Amino acid sequence: MKISRKVKQLISDSKSVLILVSRPIDLDCLGSGIGLASYLRRGGKKVDLYSAFGIPSPVDELPLFETVTKDKVTDLDFGGYDLVIAIDGGNPRQFAQVASDEEFNFAGVRNLLNIDHHEGNLHFSKFEIWDPQASSTSEVILGSIVETESLDKNEATLFYAGLVGDTGNFKYNFTSHTLDLASRLLNKGADQEFIIDKYFYHNKKSDFRVFSEAIRKTEFNEDLGYSMLVIDEKEWKKHLKVRHSDIESGIYLYKNLFMRAIQGIKMGFLLVKTGKGYFVQYRGNAYRNSFSIFDIAEEMDSTGQGHANAGGFLIKGDDLEAITKKLERAIAKLSDEK
Numbered sequence: 333m334k335i336s337r338k339v340k341q342l343i344s345d346s347k348s349v350l351i352l353v354s355r356p357i358d359l360d361c362l363g364s365g366i367g368l369a370s371y372l373r374r375g376g377k378k379v380d381l382y383s384a385f386g387i388p389s390p391v392d393e394l395p396l397f398e399t400v401t402k403d404k405v406t407d408l409d410f411g412g413y414d415l416v417i418a419i420d421g422g423n424p425r426q427f428a429q430v431a432s433d434e435e436f437n438f439a440g441v442r443n444l445l446n447i448d449h450h451e452g453n454l455h456f457s458k459f460e461i462w463d464p465q466a467s468s469t470s471e472v473i474l475g476s477i478v479e480t481e482s483l484d485k486n487e488a489t490l491f492y493a494g495l496v497g498d499t500g501n502f503k504y505n506f507t508s509h510t511l512d513l514a515s516r517l518l519n520k521g522a523d524q525e526f527i528i529d530k531y532f533y534h535n536k537k538s539d540f541r542v543f544s545e546a547i548r549k550t551e552f553n554e555d556l557g558y559s560m561l562v563i564d565e566k567e568w569k570k571h572l573k574v575r576h577s578d579i580e581s582g583i584y585l586y587k588n589l590f591m592r593a594i595q596g597i598k599m600g601f602l603l604v605k606t607g608k609g610y611f612v613q614y615r616g617n618a619y620r621n622s623f624s625i626f627d628i629a630e631e632m633d634s635t636g637q638g639h640a641n642a643g644g645f646l647i648k649g650d651d652l653e654a655i656t657k658k659l660e661r662a663i664a665k666l667s668d669e670k
Contacts, residue, residue, distance in 0.1 A: 346414035354421030359497025367490035422453035470494025485521035492522035542582025591615035616641035631662035
């Protein structure tokens with residue numbers, strides 16, 4: 333992917349860089365952020381790397397993970413950097429512990445660069461490198477800023493993790509270009525065995541407690557071809573004797589293994605209560621599903637974020653029955669139109 337001469341010059345001229353990673357539940361977010369930070373440091377730049385969120389296991393076992401600082405991002409002095417890079421997120425609130433974009437807008441940033449590949453990007457930054465056709469933010473970076481031939485082994489492993497994470501180990505959302513990049517990273521020493529073992533064959537016992545509870549509580553609408561799970565985190569913590577991080581980790585498995593792979597079910601919804609209402613997380617089967625998260629969110633008077641078949645949107649209000657009925661009407665309408 334080509335980037336503008338102005339963006340290329342900005343990156344080249346900046347001596348002090350702050351990189352912010354969005355809510356880092358997945359490999360691409362951390363892999364691309366840590367990988368880019370390491371690459372820029374080796375190029376002689378002073379780079380700080382921050383996350384506003386707790387980082388669950390096993391993502392915290394990535395190479396160079398210790399270079400990530402967890403802190404309250406809203407308190408940072410953005411004016412102290414030549415360049416601030418927001419990685420793998422399409423709206424401001426994904427980079428801070430806030431409930432809405434209005435509560436955080438990168439105040440004080442002279443030069444803000446957003447690097448992302450999500451279709452629902454709000455284009456909030458002065459500069460951006462955005463490619464919704466790319467499999468991952470790692471692919472965007474490798475195609476625009478970083479030359480694979482100049483990577484060291486750790487960086488190759490980190491970017492390879494990003495490709496693996498956002499393609500489900502090359503099961504969906506990839507092209508021949510993605511596979512070509514993966515091949516180059518392997519040639520540069522990417523530790524394929526470490527990534528595959530840690531992220532596909534290394535689940536915790538608590539993951540299975542959460543995963544089994546999620547399956548038990550999942551409801552199905554056979555006529556419209558969707559599944560639905562509503563999570564009461566307080567109840568689950570008490571009943572399953574798990575922590576918030578355990579629930580996130582187990583639900584990550586549920587979303588990516590179960591919600592996409594049920595015969596006769598084209599899409600799955602996960603509703604999580606928040607202070608503002610319900611956050612609706614969505615997984616669709618790209619081989620059988622005919623409409624996207626953005627179509628559904630629009631019918632729900634909201635704005636979708638993420639990928640066409642893997643994303644979410646916020647619904648205000650606490651009337652769960654009314655929300656689920658509205659969601660059912662939206663799916664029925666879209667099904668009729670398609």
